[in-house]
Amino acid sequence: MYHAARYASPTFRRRGGFASFALLFFFYSAFVFSELVLRAATVPAFFGIGLLYLFLFSLPPALFCFGLCKIFSEKVNRILSVIFTVLILVGYDSQLIYYGAFKTYYSAYSFTRAGQATDFVFETLLVIKNMIFPFLLLFIPLVVMIILLKKAKGIFEHHTKAPIIAAVAMVITHCLAVLCTFVTGRGIFSPYDLYFQTSSLNQSVEQLGMFTSFRINIQRLIFGEPDIHLPDDTDSSATEDNSSEEEIPVDNPTVYKPNTMDIDFDTLIANCTDDTILKMHKYFKNAEITMTNDKTGIFEGCNLIYITAESFSPYAIDKDRTPTLYKMMTEGYQFTNFYTPGWGVSTLDGEYVNCLGLIPKSGVWSMNRSSKNLLPFALGNQYRKLGFQTFAYHDHTFDFYGRDESHPNLGYTYKAKGNGLDVKGTWPESDLEMIDKTTAEYLNGNPFHIYYLTVSGHMNYTFIGNSMASKNRDLVRDLPLSEECQAYLACNIELDRAMELLLARLEEAGQAENTVIVIQPDHYPYGLSKESIDTFAGHEVEENFELYKSVLIVYKKGMTPQVIDRPCANMDVLPTVSNLMGLEFDSRLLMGKDIFSDSDPLVIFANRSWITDKAMYNQETKEVTSLTGEEISEEYIKSINNIVQAKFLYSAKILENDYYRILFGDSD
Numbered sequence: 001m002y003h004a005a006r007y008a009s010p011t012f013r014r015r016g017g018f019a020s021f022a023l024l025f026f027f028y029s030a031f032v033f034s035e036l037v038l039r040a041a042t043v044p045a046f047f048g049i050g051l052l053y054l055f056l057f058s059l060p061p062a063l064f065c066f067g068l069c070k071i072f073s074e075k076v077n078r079i080l081s082v083i084f085t086v087l088i089l090v091g092y093d094s095q096l097i098y099y100g101a102f103k104t105y106y107s108a109y110s111f112t113r114a115g116q117a118t119d120f121v122f123e124t125l126l127v128i129k130n131m132i133f134p135f136l137l138l139f140i141p142l143v144v145m146i147i148l149l150k151k152a153k154g155i156f157e158h159h160t161k162a163p164i165i166a167a168v169a170m171v172i173t174h175c176l177a178v179l180c181t182f183v184t185g186r187g188i189f190s191p192y193d194l195y196f197q198t199s200s201l202n203q204s205v206e207q208l209g210m211f212t213s214f215r216i217n218i219q220r221l222i223f224g225e226p227d228i229h230l231p232d233d234t235d236s237s238a239t240e241d242n243s244s245e246e247e248i249p250v251d252n253p254t255v256y257k258p259n260t261m262d263i264d265f266d267t268l269i270a271n272c273t274d275d276t277i278l279k280m281h282k283y284f285k286n287a288e289i290t291m292t293n294d295k296t297g298i299f300e301g302c303n304l305i306y307i308t309a310e311s312f313s314p315y316a317i318d319k320d321r322t323p324t325l326y327k328m329m330t331e332g333y334q335f336t337n338f339y340t341p342g343w344g345v346s347t348l349d350g351e352y353v354n355c356l357g358l359i360p361k362s363g364v365w366s367m368n369r370s371s372k373n374l375l376p377f378a379l380g381n382q383y384r385k386l387g388f389q390t391f392a393y394h395d396h397t398f399d400f401y402g403r404d405e406s407h408p409n410l411g412y413t414y415k416a417k418g419n420g421l422d423v424k425g426t427w428p429e430s431d432l433e434m435i436d437k438t439t440a441e442y443l444n445g446n447p448f449h450i451y452y453l454t455v456s457g458h459m460n461y462t463f464i465g466n467s468m469a470s471k472n473r474d475l476v477r478d479l480p481l482s483e484e485c486q487a488y489l490a491c492n493i494e495l496d497r498a499m500e501l502l503l504a505r506l507e508e509a510g511q512a513e514n515t516v517i518v519i520q521p522d523h524y525p526y527g528l529s530k531e532s533i534d535t536f537a538g539h540e541v542e543e544n545f546e547l548y549k550s551v552l553i554v555y556k557k558g559m560t561p562q563v564i565d566r567p568c569a570n571m572d573v574l575p576t577v578s579n580l581m582g583l584e585f586d587s588r589l590l591m592g593k594d595i596f597s598d599s600d601p602l603v604i605f606a607n608r609s610w611i612t613d614k615a616m617y618n619q620e621t622k623e624v625t626s627l628t629g630e631e632i633s634e635e636y637i638k639s640i641n642n643i644v645q646a647k648f649l650y651s652a653k654i655l656e657n658d659y660y661r662i663l664f665g666d667s668d
Contacts, residue, residue, distance in 0.1 A: 021162070022155045023069055023081065026148065028062035030085065030141035034092040035209045041134040042099045043206045044543075049184055050207045053191055056177035057212040060170045067166030070159040077156040078149060085145040093138045095210060100127040101459075102346050103526045105201050105210070107363040108218040110345065113402075126460050188608055188619060188641065197226055198648075199362040201344060203607060217363050225652065227276075256291040259579065259587040259594065263663055280659060283650055287588040290597035292579070299556065300582030303388075303515040304449045305502070306379055308354050309495060310347065310428075310457040312521035314551045315536035316492035321475060324500040325492075325553070328517065332555030333562050335595070339569040340521045340550035341605040348401045350522030350570070351453065355379070355410055357574035357590035359604070359651035366655055368402035371409045374661035377574065377590065380411025382583045383449035389442050391415065392451040395423050395434035403453075412451055426467035428491070431456040431498035439502065443509040456494035459527020461487035468494045484532045488525060503557075512557040518577055519553040520570050544609055544618050554580070567601045567611045568593075589660070591647045608644050617641075 035054045040046055065084045069077045098106045101123060128135055148155065181192040194204040194213075199220060204213035220226075265285035272278040319326045343349035349360040352367040355378055360366040375381055380390045392412035398404050398419030407414040415421045415438075423433050431454045442448040456468045461484045463470050469487035472494060476486040499519075506512040524547060525533070533547070534540050541547055552573065568576075571592035578585045579594045593599050603611040608619040615632045616625040617640065624632050653659065 021066075022152070024062060024066040024166070026141075026144065026155075027065045027084070028059060030088050030144075031058035031062050031211060033141060034088055034138055035211070037134050037137045038092050038096055038205075038210055041096055041131060042105075045206070048206070049191060050209070052184075053177065053180070053207060053212070054209040056173070056180060057209050060174040060177070061211050063166045063170040063173065067163040067170070069156065070162035070166070072158065074157045077158065081156060082145060082149070085142050089138055089142050091214075092210065093135060096131060096134055096138065097124060097127050100131045101527075103342065104344050104346075105205055105213075107201055107344065108214065108221050109364045113365070123460050126462070126465075188645070199225060200607070201362065221363060225656075254294070256293060256296075258289045259292055259575075259585060259597075260289055261584065261586040263586065268663075276653065277657060277659075277662060280650060280653055280657070283646065284588050288593075288599060290575070290587040290594045290599045293594070293596050293598065295596040296579050297582030299516045299580045301447075301514075302556065302581065303447055303511060304379065304383065304577070304581060305452065305515060305517045306354075306450070306577070307452045307454065307517070307519045308347075308351050308522050309454045309519055310522060311459065311488075311525040311527060312454075312457060312492070312495070312519065312551065313525050314549070315525070315533075316457065316489065316495070317551065318489065321489060322492055322496035324496045324503065325519075328499065328519070328553050328555040329551065331561050332553055332559060333564060335552045335564045335566075335568060337565055337567045338550055338552045339545075339548045339567075339603050339605075339611070340524055341548050341569060341603075342523050342526065343606050345401075347453075347522040353570050353592075354520055354522070354573060355451075357571055357592040358654060359571065359591050359648055361652040361655050365401060367406045370655055371402065371405040373409070373655065373658045374664060374666070375410060376660055376664055377578065377585050378410040379449060379574070379577070379583075380407075380451065382411070382578070382585075384411045387447070389444075389446055389448040390450075391438070391442055391448070392453070393421060393434055393438050394453040394455070395421065395429040395431060396455045407451075410451070428455045428458040428466065428468055430468065430471075431495050432501060435498045435501050435505070439505040439509075443505060443511065445509075453522075454495055454498070456498070457488075457491045457525070459525070461485075461491065461527055461532075463487055463490075466491065481535065482532060484529060485535055488528055488532070506557075516554065516556045516577075516581070518573065519551075519555075520573055521550050524548050524550060544605070544607075544620065545611065545616060548605065564595065566595060567603050567613060568595045569603045571604065589654075589663075591651050602640070602643070604644050604647060608641070608648070610640055610644055612640060 032055060035058060039050070039054065043050070069080045069084070071077075072080070095105050098104075178195065181190075181195050184191055186192045189198065189200065189203045189207065191207045194200065194207050195216065199217070201213055201217060204216065208216075265281050269278060269281045269285070272281055316322060317325045317329055340350070343353065343360045344362055345360065345365055348365055348367050352358065352360045352370070356370070356375060357377065358366075361369070380392065384390045390412050392407045392410065392414045394403065394416035396417055398414070398416035398421075403416065404414065404419060417423055417429065421434065421437065423429050423437065434452070434454070442450060460466060461469060463473055463483060466487060469490040472490035473486070475493055476490045479486055479489070481489075502517070503512065506515050530541070550570075552568075552570070554577075569592070572595050573592065575585060575587060575590050575592050576595040579596065587594065591604075593602070601611075601613050610617050610619075614626070614628055614630070614636070616627065617623075617637060624637060626632050
């Protein structure tokens with residue numbers, strides 16, 4: 001009777017009972033609510049197994065916050081409760097805004113380098129405007145906390161046992177949530193795979209929730225990636241013909257050779273004591289080899305201008321409004337089945353793929369992380385070794401994304417806004433002005449290789465706040481398109497004018513017929529709404545493959561035009577250009593393939609979906625589409641999946657271990 005009366009008393013409810021644990025309910029509700037809002041606004045499929053894990057994995061951090069907010073005095077506990085609530089708000093709202101701008105979430109690595117976010121204040125405000133409803137919804141937990149601070153009695157008071165109970169419960173609930181991943185499948189992008197093996201923030205948020213995904217991201221940033229065991233059939237030759245072993249027809253007068261270098265993998269394997277490096281040696285020794293072909297060295301000795309064009313796409317090419325780009329596309333090599341997959345770090349990852357032929361490592365700035373690595377296949381390093389002038393130019397801030405560290409390591413004398421390139425302080429800056437102010441530096445009679453990173457095509461696509469769109473508005477005003485579509489075209493008219501000037505300057509210098517120009521995007525124009533993309537395409541664009549279908553221009557005045565239908569991607573451009581220009585490279589050590597080789601094509605997307613000449617496989621839905629009319633076997637799908645997984649893994653290992661230096665030493 002005495003105990004029952006005690007537990008029912010107001011004192012128990014206020015100090016040691018249910019009222020004291022109301023704060024736990026608040027934090028759990030805050031995490032779950034924030035996860036649900038973010039999921040509804042950013043995850044394509046709201047329902048799924050990820051919903052279960054969202055609820056399960058929200059309990060441990062709620063218990064952590066609750067336990068800490070019961071240790072100290074009521075005043076300190078109140079302050080801590082507000083701090084935790086604000087952190088929840090800022091964390092989820094910042095991810096919402098970032099996703100709204102870049103269609104991906106920021107990683108812990110990006111967060112530590114967020115100082116340059118002030119460059120995009122106007123864009124951030126536009127994203128908030130477009131996502132105002134979920135943005136404001138995420139303030140609700142803070143509003144509730146303010147009400148609790150004013151109205152609730154006893155929930156912030158010190159409680160001796162609550163922190164201990166919370167700590168024990170946190171461990172138990174976390175272990176239970178993790179154990180659940182063992183029974184809900186272990187395939188690619190399953191909760192188990194994302195928790196223990198694969199790093200892919202977008203997929204992880206969908207399956208595990210933002211808090212757990214970001215915690216794992218921090219953990220891997222500090223302690224490194226998990227050691228992943230791959231099946232034995234991850235070698236490309238397991239399913240694709242190894243071209244080096246093909247017999248040359250006797251009636252073919254040309255003998256093609258393997259595109260490899262003299263690397264004694266057997267000796268490296270025999271002397272290796274590091275397990276990771278040993279696995280890498282074995283993998284690359286047996287990796288697929290591509291052969292030289294009828295395009296090998298056809299542009300050898302020519303100058304090369306290599307361009308990564310901001311948000312470039314087929315929608316930017318118009319016979320009347322961007323005639324130079326149209327001319328270069330139709331009078332050069334025209335790739336009808338070219339893709340630019342979207343990676344985690346926007347333009348920087350696009351550059352990494354374009355310039356190095358590798359897959360970016362998830363969760364870091366791969367290009368910046370490579371700045372101390374040996375990169376022998378980077379075009380700048382290749383041409384500098386041949387005695388060419390090698391310059392890289394960018395018409396935006398020179399140290400954005402750490403390019404002042406990475407791009408000199410690619411073999412270039414690097415100049416950008418604030419570091420040797422004087423362009424007007426508009427936003428975005430003018431590609432035309434960049435070309436105008438740089439050509440004199442290298443058109444001096446000596447051979448050259450130039451890298452340009454453009455910016456005029458940058459979002460947001462409005463006539464207010466985008467100087468390039470405003471500058472060229474009159475040229476698109478009469479088009480029956482939305483303002484966003486018109487502005488996108490107007491931005492790319494600036495790129496077209498830049499190319500027009502570049503061709504004219506090459507002609508004046510007598511170098512037009514001796515200079516190859518390669519143009520490819522960094523990523524698809526994610527600054528366009530889906531509605532605008534559909535408008536440009538003339539139909540509803542499929543979002544797993546077609547959204548990333550893009551354009552690659554390889555042009556030299558007087559060349560014989562050719563249409564190439566082979567599936568290919570920007571990962572393939574470096575080995576393709578290296579082969580065309582007659583440069584030395586080892587096809588085993590790049591993740592892309594020479595497009596003109598006779599190897600089986602393989603286009604890899606960030607979510608591990610893929611396209612070959614036989615099938616398209618959607619990793620998200622597990623749907624396979626035959627491209628030949630023949631039935632696609634499970635063995636084929638499994639084998640290509642293994643190849644894709646291996647490429648992601650070993651590409652990351654190249655970056656992590658400075659692998660090229662292990663193979664080639666410190667020589668350039």
